[in-house]
Amino acid sequence: MRKLFALVQRELLAYFSSPLAYVVLTAFLFINGYVFYLIVAFLNNPSVQAMAPLKLMFGGTIFFWLYLLFVVPVITMRLLAEERRTGTLEVLLTSPVSEAQVVIGKFLAAFVFYLFLWLPTWVYVAILASHAKIDFGPVWAGYLGIALLGSLFLSVGLLTSALVRNQIIAAILAFAVLVVVFSLGLVENLVTGAALKGALGYMNLWSHMDDFAKGIVDSRHVVYNLSLTGLFLFLATKALEASKGR
Amino acid sequence: MIEVEGLTKRFVDKDVVANVSFFVPEGEVLGFLGPNGAGKTTTMRMITGFLPATSGSVRVAGLDVARDPLGVRARIGYLPENVALYPEMRVEEYLRFRAAVEGIPHGEVKARVEEACDRCMVGDVRRQLAGTLSKGYRQRVGLAGALIHKPPVLILDEPTVGLDPRQIVKIRELITELGREHTVILSTHILPEVEQVCRRVLIIDDGKLVADGTPQQLRSGFSGAAEINVQLDAPDAEARAALEALPGASNVRGEGSGKFRLAVDGSADLRREVFKLAVARGWVLLEMAQTVPSLEDVFLRLTTHDAETAHEGQLEEVANA
Ligand SMILES: Nc1ncnc2c1ncn2[C@@H]1O[C@H](COP(=O)(O)OP(=O)(O)OP(=O)(O)O)[C@@H](O)[C@H]1O
Ligand SMILES: [Mg+2]
Numbered sequence: 368m369r370k371l372f373a374l375v376q377r378e379l380l381a382y383f384s385s386p387l388a389y390v391v392l393t394a395f396l397f398i399n400g401y402v403f404y405l406i407v408a409f410l411n412n413p414s415v416q417a418m419a420p421l422k423l424m425f426g427g428t429i430f431f432w433l434y435l436l437f438v439v440p441v442i443t444m445r446l447l448a449e450e451r452r453t454g455t456l457e458v459l460l461t462s463p464v465s466e467a468q469v470v471i472g473k474f475l476a477a478f479v480f481y482l483f484l485w486l487p488t489w490v491y492v493a494i495l496a497s498h499a500k501i502d503f504g505p506v507w508a509g510y511l512g513i514a515l516l517g518s519l520f521l522s523v524g525l526l527t528s529a530l531v532r533n534q535i536i537a538a539i540l541a542f543a544v545l546v547v548v549f550s551l552g553l554v555e556n557l558v559t560g561a562a563l564k565g566a567l568g569y570m571n572l573w574s575h576m577d578d579f580a581k582g583i584v585d586s587r588h589v590v591y592n593l594s595l596t597g598l599f600l601f602l603a604t605k606a607l608e609a610s611k612g613r
Numbered sequence: 614m615i616e617v618e619g620l621t622k623r624f625v626d627k628d629v630v631a632n633v634s635f636f637v638p639e640g641e642v643l644g645f646l647g648p649n650g651a652g653k654t655t656t657m658r659m660i661t662g663f664l665p666a667t668s669g670s671v672r673v674a675g676l677d678v679a680r681d682p683l684g685v686r687a688r689i690g691y692l693p694e695n696v697a698l699y700p701e702m703r704v705e706e707y708l709r710f711r712a713a714v715e716g717i718p719h720g721e722v723k724a725r726v727e728e729a730c731d732r733c734m735v736g737d738v739r740r741q742l743a744g745t746l747s748k749g750y751r752q753r754v755g756l757a758g759a760l761i762h763k764p765p766v767l768i769l770d771e772p773t774v775g776l777d778p779r780q781i782v783k784i785r786e787l788i789t790e791l792g793r794e795h796t797v798i799l800s801t802h803i804l805p806e807v808e809q810v811c812r813r814v815l816i817i818d819d820g821k822l823v824a825d826g827t828p829q830q831l832r833s834g835f836s837g838a839a840e841i842n843v844q845l846d847a848p849d850a851e852a853r854a855a856l857e858a859l860p861g862a863s864n865v866r867g868e869g870s871g872k873f874r875l876a877v878d879g880s881a882d883l884r885r886e887v888f889k890l891a892v893a894r895g896w897v898l899l900e901m902a903q904t905v906p907s908l909e910d911v912f913l914r915l916t917t918h919d920a921e922t923a924h925e926g927q928l929e930e931v932a933n934a
Pocket of ligand 1 (some may be wrong): 624648655694
């Protein structure tokens with residue numbers, strides 16, 4: 368446990384001492400601020416139907432998805448690829464920590480950093496709460512959705528970072544896989560077979576987020592995200608074991 | 614302590630390490646020699662478990678690397694060939710991290726870091742970012758990290774590369790000292806280093822083990838044993854004939870102005886005979902020295918395959934010897 372803690376701590380130090388963290392954070396704040404402004408302006412228009420602004424904020428716009436698809440690979444690309452390129456992996460994997468511990472440590476650190484990125488969005492919640500009475504149920508559910516989605520995306524990024532030694536390639540690969548994982552569910556609208564439609568609907572991340580933002584915590588969505596996260600982390604561990612010393 | 618049996622590593626279709634076996638008892642400092650690309654680093658990586666072997670086995674403290682990798686990892690300290698540190702960490706932070714990963718109890722970490730800093734002489738850079746360290750300091754911080762948990766086995770891949778002469782001496786002393794309580798395998802290209810710190814030497818060439826023994830054993834087992842250099846104030850042709858006639862002398866080579874080199878067969882000491890010869894003929898003996906083969910000679914002899922590739926005079930000599 369202490370070993371895992373040391374791994375997470377080291378990784379967080381690496382995050383917060385790299386300029387990348389601040390670039391990502393700034394871009395994140397900027398985009399979120401912009402989206403928030405758009406949503407508020409949009410809802411201010413009397414001709415549109417009244418909607419909860421936070422619902423739009425959490426997965427209701429394409430900006431949210433675009434941003435996640437871009438930023439998660441940037442968060443994860445360094446994790447294993449860089450250790451392999453510089454050679455620090457050689458020391459790490461000849462220390463008494465297992466490959467699984469290394470993967471989990473990196474994942475947890477990336478997850479903490481990811482959650483940290485979302486922290487400032489509570490400002491919007493506070494702004495809204497000061498002007499209107501808001502229901503905190505959907506807010507918490509929305510953040511839960513963001514956390515679950517994040518864990519799935521981060522695990523994909525970690526896997527691609529385990530596969531290659533070039534960060535940029537790791538990021539591009541992660542982006543490609545994420546686009547597939549994300550759009551798989553959207554294909555739901557294009558097919559007709561009931562069984563296939565059901566299956567794809569189960570994988571539709573957009574509608575998952577929709578539900579969460581409405582305050583619906585569907586256990587199937589939770590299971591889907593967590594089991595895929597587990598699968599990708601397992602694959603990352605296997606990839607790390609298989610590629611040692613190469 | 615370390616048992617290596619039939620160890621083989623194949624990359625693509627070449628056996629980079631081919632059927633290497635050796636045993637290192639507890640408390641021995643073993644020197645690992647070989648030309649560039651011989652397979653030293655590859656062998657060491659297989660011992661640490663970082664690289665899986667194609668075939669063969671490695672046991673460290675009775676544990677098989679393939680079956681119990683974590684057990685082996687806990688018992689070794691490894692300094693890789695290219696020491697890589699995390700650039701954003703301060704030296705102290707890095708050593709604390711290494712200590713934590715090695716599972717040293719929280720309360721002991723501080724003392725261990727202190728001790729490792731002292732031993733490897735990195736106390737003066739402890740607050741510096743690892744990314745800004747000079748090569749020699751990086752090497753020493755890497756070494757400090759490798760021995761922070763006082764592992765029973767130390768595996769050091771070219772530990773003195775990049776160090777200044779004073780540090781080289783100190784690190785050698787450190788390794789000798791470590792050899793009293795730890796089992797050490799180190800690779801190096803510096804042959805005097807091996808004679809100073811290693812009780813035993815392995816020479817590997819093109820993936821195969823070509824020699825195994827103490828430095829003394831290797832030198833005495835080297836055929837062509839000693840050589841004598843003499844300079845006589847005498848006519849060249851006469852002197853050469855007389856030297857060649859000496860029993861036990863062979864391969865007499867003249868180098869002009871009365872200088873000769875002759876190989877001495879077996880264990881005979883021909884210096885007396887040469888002196889007596891000079892006296893008998895009334896020649897003045899200007900110079901005489903016997904050279905015993907150095908570890909360098911042994912190394913060159915065992916790892917030179919082709920006289921054409923031997924450019925330096927020294928190399929050629931070994932090839933004709
Ligand atoms: N990942 C790899 N893929 C293919 N070949 C490799 C790989 N790693 C090492 N080799 C080859 O294995 C051989 C032995 O390399 P190794 O690094 O073990 O040599 P070495 O004895 O440590 O040499 P040096 O003295 O230069 O450090 C070399 O020919 C090298 O090119
Ligand atoms: Mg090497």
